[in-house]
Every structure is written in structure tokens, then in C-alpha cells.
Amino acid sequence: MTAPSGFTPDTAAPPAGQGGAAPRTATAPAPDPAEQRRRDRRSRRYRWDVRWSPYAFVAPFFVFFAAFGLFPLLYTGWASLHQVELTDPTHMEWAGWHNFSRLWEDEFFWKALRNTFTIGVISTVPQLMMALGIAHLLNYRLRASMFFRVAILTPYATSVAAATLVFALLFGHDYGMVNWSLGLVGLDGIDWQNGTWTSQIAVSTIVIWRWTGYNALIYLAAMQAVPNDLYESAALDGASRWKQFLHVTVPSLRPTILFTVVVSTIGATQLFGEPLLFNTAGTATGGADHQYQTLGLYMYEQGWVNLHLGRASAIAWTMFLILLLIAAANALFARRLRKSQ
Amino acid sequence: MRRNTGSHRSTAVVLAAVAALGAGLLSGCADDGDDGSAGSSGGGDSNGKTVVTVGTYGVMGFKQAGLYDEYTKLHPDIKIKESVIDPASNYYPQLLTHLGSGSGLADIQAVEVGNINEVTTTQADKFVDLSKADGVKKENFLGWKWSQATAKDGKTIGLGTDVGPMAICYRKDLFQQAGLPADRDAVSELWAGDWRKYLEAGKDYAKKAPGGAAFLDSAGGLFNAAVSGSSEVYYDKSGKPIYKDSPAVKEAWKLATDASAAKLSAGLQEFTKPWQQALANGKFATASCPAWMLGQIKEYAGDKYKGKWDVAAAPKPANWGGSFLSVPQVAKNKDEAVKLATWLTAPEQQAKLFEKQASFPSAQAAYDLPQVADAKLPYFNNAPIGKIFSQAAKASPTQVLGPKDAVIKQNFTDVGLLQVEQQGKSADEGWKAAIKTNDNALDQ
Numbered sequence: 001m002t003a004p005s006g007f008t009p010d011t012a013a014p015p016a017g018q019g020g021a022a023p024r025t026a027t028a029p030a031p032d033p034a035e036q037r038r039r040d041r042r043s044r045r046y047r048w049d050v051r052w053s054p055y056a057f058v059a060p061f062f063v064f065f066a067a068f069g070l071f072p073l074l075y076t077g078w079a080s081l082h083q084v085e086l087t088d089p090t091h092m093e094w095a096g097w098h099n100f101s102r103l104w105e106d107e108f109f110w111k112a113l114r115n116t117f118t119i120g121v122i123s124t125v126p127q128l129m130m131a132l133g134i135a136h137l138l139n140y141r142l143r144a145s146m147f148f149r150v151a152i153l154t155p156y157a158t159s160v161a162a163a164t165l166v167f168a169l170l171f172g173h174d175y176g177m178v179n180w181s182l183g184l185v186g187l188d189g190i191d192w193q194n195g196t197w198t199s200q201i202a203v204s205t206i207v208i209w210r211w212t213g214y215n216a217l218i219y220l221a222a223m224q225a226v227p228n229d230l231y232e233s234a235a236l237d238g239a240s241r242w243k244q245f246l247h248v249t250v251p252s253l254r255p256t257i258l259f260t261v262v263v264s265t266i267g268a269t270q271l272f273g274e275p276l277l278f279n280t281a282g283t284a285t286g287g288a289d290h291q292y293q294t295l296g297l298y299m300y301e302q303g304w305v306n307l308h309l310g311r312a313s314a315i316a317w318t319m320f321l322i323l324l325l326i327a328a329a330n331a332l333f334a335r336r337l338r339k340s341q
Numbered sequence: 342m343r344r345n346t347g348s349h350r351s352t353a354v355v356l357a358a359v360a361a362l363g364a365g366l367l368s369g370c371a372d373d374g375d376d377g378s379a380g381s382s383g384g385g386d387s388n389g390k391t392v393v394t395v396g397t398y399g400v401m402g403f404k405q406a407g408l409y410d411e412y413t414k415l416h417p418d419i420k421i422k423e424s425v426i427d428p429a430s431n432y433y434p435q436l437l438t439h440l441g442s443g444s445g446l447a448d449i450q451a452v453e454v455g456n457i458n459e460v461t462t463t464q465a466d467k468f469v470d471l472s473k474a475d476g477v478k479k480e481n482f483l484g485w486k487w488s489q490a491t492a493k494d495g496k497t498i499g500l501g502t503d504v505g506p507m508a509i510c511y512r513k514d515l516f517q518q519a520g521l522p523a524d525r526d527a528v529s530e531l532w533a534g535d536w537r538k539y540l541e542a543g544k545d546y547a548k549k550a551p552g553g554a555a556f557l558d559s560a561g562g563l564f565n566a567a568v569s570g571s572s573e574v575y576y577d578k579s580g581k582p583i584y585k586d587s588p589a590v591k592e593a594w595k596l597a598t599d600a601s602a603a604k605l606s607a608g609l610q611e612f613t614k615p616w617q618q619a620l621a622n623g624k625f626a627t628a629s630c631p632a633w634m635l636g637q638i639k640e641y642a643g644d645k646y647k648g649k650w651d652v653a654a655a656p657k658p659a660n661w662g663g664s665f666l667s668v669p670q671v672a673k674n675k676d677e678a679v680k681l682a683t684w685l686t687a688p689e690q691q692a693k694l695f696e697k698q699a700s701f702p703s704a705q706a707a708y709d710l711p712q713v714a715d716a717k718l719p720y721f722n723n724a725p726i727g728k729i730f731s732q733a734a735k736a737s738p739t740q741v742l743g744p745k746d747a748v749i750k751q752n753f754t755d756v757g758l759l760q761v762e763q764q765g766k767s768a769d770e771g772w773k774a775a776i777k778t779n780d781n782a783l784d785q
Binding site: 083085086087088089090106107108168169172173174175191193194280281282283285288289290304305306307308310311 | 428430434437438441459463464610612613614615618619744745748751752755756759760763764766774777778781782783785
């Protein structure tokens with residue numbers, strides 16, 4: 001961007017209409033001093049306007065970010081170093097790193113971390129693989145392809161609450177549709193709420209159902225940018241459809257896959273609504289044995305059920321640091337990937 | 342021309358909206374406590390009426406029973422606006438944050454019994470002392486209910502609305518088929534005085550168990566019912582948490598896990614969807630019934646079981662649940678709010694609430710009023726619920742409450758007993774899990 005303040009007749013290209021000569025203001029009759037001041041003021045105002053207006057235009061974002069993004073972040077950090085209760089939030093007692101160090105020996109925290117990880121893996125991995133497959137199918141010439149593209153995106157448009165409440169009913173023990181279908185093929189009903197793996201699979205199913213279509217569309221967009229020549233030459237070399245997918249499509253999609261992995265990982269780390277509502281009693285324990293309590297849910301339980309704001313803040317910051325670690329690992333991985341290409 | 346003025350007006354409206362939004366954002370954290378001094382002029386609407394706001398969780402029934410309409414007819418200059426946040430677990434944290442910032446509060450705020458101690462001990466200075474309000478008579482209320490919302494310095498910050506005196510709801514038809522007495526007096530006699538006798542009756546029932554229906558719905562419900570009959574439960578009189586060694590808790594735990602081990606319980610978690618479905622399908626024969634439970638059974642069991650349910654006295658008098666009305670110091674219409682809260686909790690109004698909504702009055706003066714004394718419920722085989730619940734309410738002990746009652750209770754039933762009933766853990770493992778979760782919840 002060229003700063004308008006640097007725009008002076010010396011550096012500017014000479015106006016063509018005047019035979020290459022800069023306008024000779026010096027020879028013009030001297031305007032009266034009042035007029036001159038007025039002009040000066042006007043041009044000064046113009047310069048300020050050009051210079052500062054853009055900042056004014058972008059300011060709302062930064063003001064809102066400071067109020068609703070930065071301030072809560074810093075305040076949470078400050079609160080995490082104190083013992084503070086929701087019953088009296090203005091009264092803070094300095095606790096140093098106590099809230100963080102206690103997490104080391106907090107078995108509920110470790111359990112929540114483990115659950116977050118396992119639910120994250122069993123929801124993200126199948127989800128992305130299915131999305132890739134669906135995108136590949138949609139990439140073929142299809143009749144009513146627009147219909148299918150919209151259809152796979154509808155789960156994403158559904159609210160978490162509505163979807164989860166329906167799924168909690170489907171996975172009901174005595175009157176749920178899943179167990180009913182299992183019964184049709186002669187299998188025993190599964191207690192989806194109470195088992196560790198079964199409950200985590202049930203929660204993951206909701207996540208997979210909601211997000212597969214969204215990722216599929218991202219993959220589809222990336223696939224359509226893959227040059228057709230690659231497929232043609234692969235076909236000439238005798239590669240089957242499956243080989244083409246493996247050796248042309250997937251390598252071309254690498255950056256996109258990386259992107260979806262990062263976004264899904266962040267989403268999985270913050271998983272909250274699904275496990276909260278999957279519990280039909282609506283409590284934040286994540287099951288009787290905390291078997292599907294995620295970090296987000298544990299933070300909520302500490303802050304809004306047990307009313308310990310300081311501890312909840314420490315959990316929030318720990319989650320934030322975990323996300324930073326994931327982002328760093330990912331950046332490293334991405335750089336390796338670029339170098340290897 | 343008309344178009345022009347129209348667009349000017351709409352510009353003005355937009356600007357006003359933007360300004361209001363901005364002001365709202367800026368004042369979000371500001372203390373608007375001085376609005377209180379403005380008195381009734383602060384909340385006037387366009388007709389010059391004073392708008393009194395009431396904040397509640399779930400359905401408290403004032404509106405449904407027509408009490409708001411009646412009050413505004415008596416006081417034409419008043420308008421009442423109720424805002425409901427459901428469920429209570431979402432309502433309470435919001436109430437606390439609003440109290441902390443001194444803004445966003447309704448003129449009257451409801452408080453649940455599980456939270457009343459925490460509010461009374463930590464937030465009393467933020468509420469109006471209602472014992473000094475005109476027309477409030479301490480002797481109208483049950484003694485223990487009154488003391489629950491009274492701080493150490495004698496300030497009463499909440500007026501009792503309903504209470505949850507305990508009875509046992511049972512399926513008359515199933516009892517008959519199992520060869521047990523079915524008449525409500527005989528059933529009450531069957532287990533009078535001891536919860537153990539209730540289990541014995543359950544064992545007799547289980548020998549025949551008509552239609553595969555379990556004796557009771559859940560160990561958690563039995564635990565809550567049994568524990569609610571003691572005066573010291575989770576905290577002792579000095580305010581120390583005693584949930585680990587409390588005899589009341591241990592006894593109720595033993596009772597509940599024994600019932601589960603003897604397979605008397607259907608193993609449900611109360612108030613969940615499966616529990617509602619079990620009611621609709623007649624999967625259990627009895628349930629611990631605080632007054633407010635009648636409405637739940639009636640709703641979920643449905644017409645199919647009308648007249649088949651009946652109400653007997655509980656083995657021991659107990660109280661489970663109930664609410665209070667309080668007025669924050671920063672309420673915009675403090676004086677009008679106090680008047681309304683006083684009126685709503687007066688015996689006559691509590692009796693009307695019972696008649697329409699089955700919320701049992703906390704005003705003992707209401708028990709002799711015909712709406713209560715002669716109350717019968719057709720759904721429950723015309724059981725004289727007024728008499729049954731009045732007796733239970735009068736005989737209930739004064740419970741010592743603590744700040745974390747709601748959380749502790751929930752961890753015992755939804756973590757401990759649920760592990761035993763639904764995950765096949767031993768009573769001992771369930772106990773340890775409940776204690777560990779409670780230790781973690783109370784540890785600051």
C-alpha cells in the first residue's frame with residue numbers, strides 16, 4: 001500500500017496533459033492567507049481521513065475481540081491462579097499454581113483427558129475416511145448430484161441439541177431403536193449408556209453423523225481442483241479407478257486432509273454438547289462412572305455445578321495449552337510433508 | 342413526503358436500537374444498583390403501570406393457578422412478568438452470577454431448597470429481610486421451613502412456597518394380584534415406622550411380582566426418601582460436611598443397596614426418559630412420593646393407569662424438595678416485589694396453588710383450609726392427599742441444610758447408586774465412587 005501522505009508532486013509521474021511539466025503552483029496568483037489555511041486544513045483532514053479511516057473500519061472487530069476474546073482469556077488465566085467460587089466471584093484468593101498442579105493427581109481429570117482422546121480418535125478417524133469416500137463418489141458424474149451434496153450437508157445444519165436428544169433415544173436400552181434392530185437379527189440389546197466403549201461409540205456416532213458431510217464437501221471442492229490430465233495419464237498407464245484414487249486423488253488432497261485433521265482435532269478436544277445431552281438425566285458427570293466425561297464436560301462440572309471457578313479456569317487453560325501443542329505438532333508435520341514433496 | 346418521514350423514522354429507530362445495544366453492552370458489568378432508589382418509577386411501562394418481574398426455574402404454577410391474574414385485579418397499577426429458566430441446574434449459576442454483578446436480577450427470584458443454604462449463608466446481604474415485611478407471619482409457616490431461609494443474624498431472605506412431604510405411591514391392582522393388602526390404610530400399616538418393613542413387603546411382593554413389574558422404581562429414589570427423614574444428613578449443626586460418616590446417609594445407603602441386591606428395584610434413574618417409559622408401561626409397583634411426584638406419575642403413567650395408583654403414608658415422615666421466594670436488594674421495584682412475594686406465599690394463595698397444581702403448601706395455616714383438608718385426587722383412587730401430606734409435613738424433622746446439599750445428593754444417587762444398579766458394581770465400590778466424587782466436588 002502506498003501511503004497517501006507520501007504523495008508529493010516530486011515523486012509523482014507528471015500529468016500527461018501538461019506536457020510533462022508539474023503544475024507550477026508557485027506562478028499562480030497567491031491566494032489570500034485565509035483561503036490558504038482553509039485549503040491546508042482540508043488537505044490535512046483528507047490525509048488523516050485516508051490514513052486513519054481504515055483503522056476505524058476494522059476497529060469494531062478488534063474491540064469485540066478484546067471484549068469477548070482477549071479479556072475472557074486473560075481473565076480466565078488470572079482466575080486460574082486463584083481460589084475463586086461462583087458464589088462470590090469478586091473475592092479471589094491467591095493460589096499460585098495450585099489449581100494446575102493438583103490436576104496431576106486428579107483422577108477425574110485424567111479420566112476426562114483419556115475419554116476426550118479415545119472419543120476423539122473413534123469419531124475423527126472413521127469420519128474423515130468416510131468423508132473421503134463419499135467425496136470420491138460425489139465426484140463422479142451423477143444424476144441429481146446437487147441433491148446429494150445438499151443432503152449430506154443437512155446433518156451439519158441440525159442443532160447439536162436436537163440431534164443428540166434423538167440419538168439418546170435411539171440408543172435407549174429398553175425402548176431404543178438400535179437395540180430393537182439388534183433384536184431383529186437375534187442379538188442381545190447393548191447397554192449403550194453404561195459401558196465405557198459402548199457409550200463412547202454412541203457419542204462418537206453423533207459426532208460422525210454431524211460432521212461427515214461437512215468434511216466430504218471440503219474434500220469434494222479440493223478434488224475438483226485436481227487437474228484432469230493426471231487422471232488421463234494414469235488411465236493411459238492402465239491404472240484402475242481404485243489405483244487412481246490412491247495414487248492421484250489422495251496425494252493431491254494432502255494439504256486439505258491435513259486441514260480437516262487439524263479442525264476435527266480441535267473440535268474433538270472441545271467436545272461438550274454431545275456427551276452432556278447424551279446423558280438423559282442432563283447431569284454433567286458423563287455417566288455414572290464418568291465413562292464419557294470429556295474435558296469440556298469436566299470443566300463445566302467444576303465451574304457450573306461445583307461452582308469452583310478457579311479450578312475450571314485452570315482446566316480451560318490446560319485445554320488451551322493442549323491445543324497449542326497439537327497445533328505445533330501439526331505445523332512440524334506439515335513442514336516435513338512439504339519438504340518431502 | 343410520507344416515504345421520506347418514514348425512512349427518517351426507521352433510521353431513528355435503527356440508531357436508537359444501536360445505541361440501546363451499545364449501552365446494554367457497556368452497562369453489562371456496571372452496577373445498576375442505584376436504580377433501586379428510583380423506586381416504582383424505574384420499571385413503569387407505557388401505561389404508567391409498575392412491572393414486577395419474577396424469575397423462576399421450571400413451572401412453579403403461580404401463573405397456571407391464576408394467582409398473577411388475581412393479584413393484578415386487586416392491584417390495577419401492577420403488571421407481573423415471569424421469566425422461566427429450565428432446568429434448575431441452569432437457573433442457579435445464572436442467579437449467582439447476577440447476584441455477583443448486581444444486575445440482570447428479577448424483582449423476585451425463586452430459590453430451590455437444595456441451594457437455599459448456600460444462598461442464605463453466602464449471599465444474605467444481597468437480599469431483603471422478608472421477616473420484617475408487612476403481613477408476613479412467621480407462625481403461618483412450618484417452623485423448619487422458616488428456619489431454612491433464615492441467616493444466623495435472624496434475617497429471613499426467602500419465604501417458603503411449597504414443600505415435599507413424603508408418601509408412597511403404589512399400584513393398588515398389582516398389590517392385590519401379589520396377595521398384599523391393597524387398601525391404603527392397610528398398606529400404610531404394612532410398613533409403618535420402619536423403611537425395613539417396606540423392603541420386607543417388597544420381598545413378599547417379589548414372590549409373585551405380577552406382570553414382571555418390579556417393586557420399586559429406583560434405589561436412588563428410595564435413598565432420597567429415607568435420607569429425607571433425618572435432621573442431620575450431609576452436614577452437622579456446626580456446618581461441617583459429614584456425608585462420609587452420617588448415620589442417616591449410611592442407613593439409607595444400606596437400605597437402597599439391599600433393595601437393589603434383592604432385585605426389588607427396576608434399576609431406573611428417576612426423571613429420565615427410560616423412567617418415564619417404565620411408568621407408561623407399568624414396570625414398577627411403588628415409588629417414593631413427595632407431593633410434587635404425584636404430578637409426574639399422573640403425567641407419564643397416563644390415562645391407562647387412572648384409578649390404579651393410590652397413595653399410602655411413608656414409613657417415616659420426611660420432606661424432599663420445595664422452594665422459596667426472595668427479593669434481591671437491587672430489585673428495581675423492591676417494595677412492590679416484597680408485597681407480591683408476601684401475597685403469593687400467604688396461606689390462602691398456597692391453598693389455591695395446591696388445589697390447582699398439587700404443590701403442597703409450606704404454610705401450615707393452610708392445612709385447615711378446605712382446599713387442602715378435603716383434597717382428593719381422582720387419578721389416585723380418590724386418595725385424601727390433603728390429610729396424608731399434612732400429617733407428613735407436620736411430623737417432618739427440621740433438616741440441617743448445607744451449601745452443597747444438591748450436589749452431594751446428586752452424586753450419591755447419580756454416581757454411587759447408579760454404578761450399583763446399572764453397572765453391576767458392588768455396594769462397596771459404589772459407595773467409594775460416590776464419596777470420591779463428593780470429595781472432589783467439595784474440595785475448593
